[in-house]
Amino acid sequence: MTKWSIIGFLVAVTIILGACTILPTTPAPLLEESAPAVLAPQVAPKWLGSQFDDVPLPAELGLDYNVSYMNVSASSPRVADLRYTGQTSPIEVLTYMQRSMLASGWQATSVTGVSVKTLRFVKAGEECVLVIHMGKKNQTVLMVRIHPRL
16 A cells, blocks of 8 residues: 555545534434423533533433523522423423422422413522423424522
């Protein structure tokens, strides 16, 4: 083999391996309408050095990093505005969040809305507001807002 053949081969292998690392992952399968869905629990992903162990999420929802914000430090209160989307029904997310928030020690203060549901919870000087609605492309949107209780 010539020197140029070897270099060409190495460049081709590098390009192929590089392309494999940037390929998107396979999306979660859609829930069938006829089958009752059971949402699997998931803890909010570790992001910006923090993890919300007390706000469990359905595994079918993924964090939208482009519009989510979180500020957590030892010297300031926890503040977050996180947007999750996924292919599941808003009713299933609503039911799951009501149960899991209560099980995580949050106290429900109100549930309002018809097509856009707003759930409010309080715990240890904080308020967590959950907004659930149907978004674009038939994706359920869950907004999680955590801030100090006023």
